[in-house]
Amino acid sequence: MGTILIKNATIVNEGKSFQGDLLIEDDRISDISESISVKSSDTKVIDADGMFLIPxxxxxxxxxxxxxxxxxxxxxxxxxxxxxxxxxxxxxxxxxxxxxxxxxxxxxxxxxxxxxxxxxxxxxxxxxxxxxxxxxxxxxxxxxxxxxxxxxxxxxxxxxxxxxxxxxxxxxxxxxxxxxxxxxxxxxxxxxxxxxxxxxxxxxxxxxxxxxxxxxxxxxxxxxxxxxxxxxxxxxxxxxxxxxxxxxxxxxxxxxxxxxxxxxxxxxxxxxxxxxxxxxxxxxxxxxxxxxxxxxxxxxxxxxxxxxxxxxxxxxxxxxxxxxxxxxxxxxxxxxxxxxxxxxxxxxxxxxxxxxxxxxxxxxxxFQIEDRGFIRKGYKADLVLVDPNAPWTVTKDNIAYKCGWSPFEGSTFKARVVYTFVNGAIAYDNGKYPAENRGERLTFTR
The missing domain is CATH 3.20.20.140 (Metal-dependent hydrolases)
Structure with missing residues (x-):
């Protein structure tokens, strides 16, 4: 667990899109602002200029x-x-x-x-x-x-x-x-x-x-x-x-x-x-x-x-x-x-x-899921960075499923998921998976 600062992203949340920064501390979103300064040398900084940051x-x-x-x-x-x-x-x-x-x-x-x-x-x-x-x-x-x-x-x-x-x-x-x-x-x-x-x-x-x-x-x-x-x-x-x-x-x-x-x-x-x-x-x-x-x-x-x-x-x-x-x-x-x-x-x-x-x-x-599904301070940091200008084609070589095929094979997408954050950890990073098994059991507020 650590601190990650995402800068210059187009943050999409609750019907609005705006340019801003987002700070992850441990497993939660701790700040969302137009500009957030780096406070520690241990902070990982990701420049998300031109990318969408979504839940x-x-x-x-x-x-x-x-x-x-x-x-x-x-x-x-x-x-x-x-x-x-x-x-x-x-x-x-x-x-x-x-x-x-x-x-x-x-x-x-x-x-x-x-x-x-x-x-x-x-x-x-x-x-x-x-x-x-x-x-x-x-x-x-x-x-x-x-x-x-x-x-x-x-x-x-x-x-x-x-x-x-x-x-x-x-x-x-x-x-x-x-x-x-x-x-x-x-x-x-x-x-x-x-x-x-x-x-x-x-x-x-x-x-x-x-x-x-x-x-x-x-x-x-x-x-x-x-x-x-x-x-x-x-x-x-x-x-x-x-x-x-x-x-x-x-x-x-x-x-x-x-x-x-x-x-x-x-x-x-x-x-x-x-x-x-x-x-x-x-x-x-x-x-x-x-x-x-x-x-x-x-x-x-x-x-x-x-x-x-x-x-x-x-x-x-x-x-x-x-x-x-x-x-x-x-x-x-x-x-x-x-x-x-x-x-x-x-x-x-x-x-x-x-x-x-x-x-x-x-x-x-x-489903009344607790503390997920939105970009809000205090919520779990389950986030995705999408680059809308990174064309790629689905082929057998880049399919992650165990079955080894996709109905989208041969399709070219303009956008690409670049980072996925699960409970504040980077679960996916440009084809790599640095944080093994970070999933948690969902909880509900019913």
């Missing part, structure tokens, strides 16, 4: 595959990749092996992260059709929330018993995050195309199988149930324009009972990209049309959608290189998410201030 991204949905699926990824490898992409905190999902559906299994994951994570962490507890008793034991101040799969995805955690769902929504005080796709619709569509094509269904039919109808039907039912029971609901990875109209912007985020998230891949790709990317962009929910992408951007910017996340979910290339019915859904994204968003800012899709709001401020507010 680190808080990614509220990742799959780091540990325990049980470590041939794809580990908490160590993926949190390191996250640090290189400016993500300073993550919330990981429960569909590992074994699934995190008991308090004991959940704590096992926390213990792994305490030893190996490069960035800050929390985990979702997994709900099933038969673990309500365990759900009610979870301390909402120690765990990010509850994850329910209302459509089957990676791992067998489908919660499809209506009575169980209503009981969970009625009885838990946890924030409930949901994956919404209607299983019966998907099953019928899949059977239809298997009858026509066999197992080798054209990948272009993925958004037809996992359709707008499947998404909307499930999302609308979850929202109806949340309104009926008063549950605190967060709908993950919206993928359709139609779903955006289920949400509103009438209240400040802190007062909303029902919130929504969109992921990088649904903001970047469209169904036209299946021709060149194939199963590498096979996600659940599916990447859909240009109309859907445009609708998601509109809802994001007018605050019907509250958070941007990655749904980082790596698989090996060998696994991905299968016929449609056997190729798993998901892809790696944490290393490139912020840079992709900055690329969109250059195209006037979103402002840098809005990027900061949706990736840092809003996750902190929504």
């Amino acid at each position: 680190g991204m808080i990614d509220d949905q990742v799959h780091f595959r540990e325990p049980g699926l470590t041939h794809k990824a580990t908490i160590a490898t993926e949190s390191k990749a996250a640090a290189s992409g400016g993500i300073t905190s993550f919330i990981e999902m429960p569909n590992t092996v074994p699934q995190a559906t008991t308090i004991e299994l959940l704590e096992d994951k926390f213990n792994i992260a305490a030893e190996t994570s490069w960035v800050n962490y929390s985990f979702m507890f997994g709900g099933t059709n038969n673990n309500l008793e365990e759900i009610l034991k979870v301390d909402k101040n120690k765990v990010a929330g509850l994850k329910l799969f209302l459509g089957s995805s990676t791992g067998n955690m489908l919660v499809d018993n209506p009575k169980t769902l209503e009981e969970i929504f009625s009885k838990t005080d946890l924030l409930i995050s949901v994956h919404c796709e209607d299983e019966s619709t998907i099953k019928a569509n899949t059977e239809k195309y298997i009858a026509e094509y066999g197992e080798d269904i054209p990948i272009e039919l993925h958004p037809i199988i996992r359709s707008e109808e499947a998404c909307y039907l499930s999302s609308s039912k979850a929202i109806e149930l949340a309104k009926k029971t008063g549950a605190r609901l967060h709908v993950f990875h919206l993928s359709t324009e139609k779903e955006t109209h289920l949400f509103d912007n009438k209240k400040p985020l802190a007062e909303k009972k029902i919130t929504a998230e969109v992921c990088i891949h649904h903001l970047w790709f469209t169904d036209e990209d299946y021709k060149t990317k194939g199963t590498k962009i096979k996600w659940n929910p599916a990447v859909k049309t240009q109309k859907d992408k445009d609708g998601l951007w509109k809802a994001l910017n007018d605050d019907r959608i509250d958070v941007i996340a990655t749904d980082h979910a790596p698989h090996t290339l060998e696994e991905k290189d299968n016929v449609y019915t056997k190729a798993p859904s998901g892809g790696p994204l944490v290393q490139h998410a912020l840079e992709a968003l900055f690329e969109m800012s250059f195209k006037d899709r979103i402002t840098v201030e809005k990027i900061v709001e949706k990736t840092a401020h809003n996750p902190a507010i929504l």
Whole structure:
């Protein structure tokens, strides 16, 4: 631990951008001013002229595959990749092996992260059709929330018993995050195309199988149930324009009972990209049309959608290189998410201030994370320096994921994450990782 002075940065925070200096002492931000003088020879000084200084991204949905699926990824490898992409905190999902559906299994994951994570962490507890008793034991101040799969995805955690769902929504005080796709619709569509094509269904039919109808039907039912029971609901990875109209912007985020998230891949790709990317962009929910992408951007910017996340979910290339019915859904994204968003800012899709709001401020507010997500005196020094004029191309040689590939391979970004600070330490510095395992367990003020 020590003192770091960042000078001449364009500081982006709470809707404003201004030129200034920032002082880090130990693990916290101790001063923010137009000009701060060096007070000690031990102070590390970083000249950030021309760079953006932003709060680190808080990614509220990742799959780091540990325990049980470590041939794809580990908490160590993926949190390191996250640090290189400016993500300073993550919330990981429960569909590992074994699934995190008991308090004991959940704590096992926390213990792994305490030893190996490069960035800050929390985990979702997994709900099933038969673990309500365990759900009610979870301390909402120690765990990010509850994850329910209302459509089957990676791992067998489908919660499809209506009575169980209503009981969970009625009885838990946890924030409930949901994956919404209607299983019966998907099953019928899949059977239809298997009858026509066999197992080798054209990948272009993925958004037809996992359709707008499947998404909307499930999302609308979850929202109806949340309104009926008063549950605190967060709908993950919206993928359709139609779903955006289920949400509103009438209240400040802190007062909303029902919130929504969109992921990088649904903001970047469209169904036209299946021709060149194939199963590498096979996600659940599916990447859909240009109309859907445009609708998601509109809802994001007018605050019907509250958070941007990655749904980082790596698989090996060998696994991905299968016929449609056997190729798993998901892809790696944490290393490139912020840079992709900055690329969109250059195209006037979103402002840098809005990027900061949706990736840092809003996750902190929504999950009530203590002392993170903002550039404020006394807050934890989870920060990122981004150079907006440092073009680079994603290649296999510079990919940090254990799986060794990215859906962005071949893309050139104008902006680059240069430094990432986690709890006041430099976790990433121009391709180097000087501060091993600096992540802390997130705490909540609920």
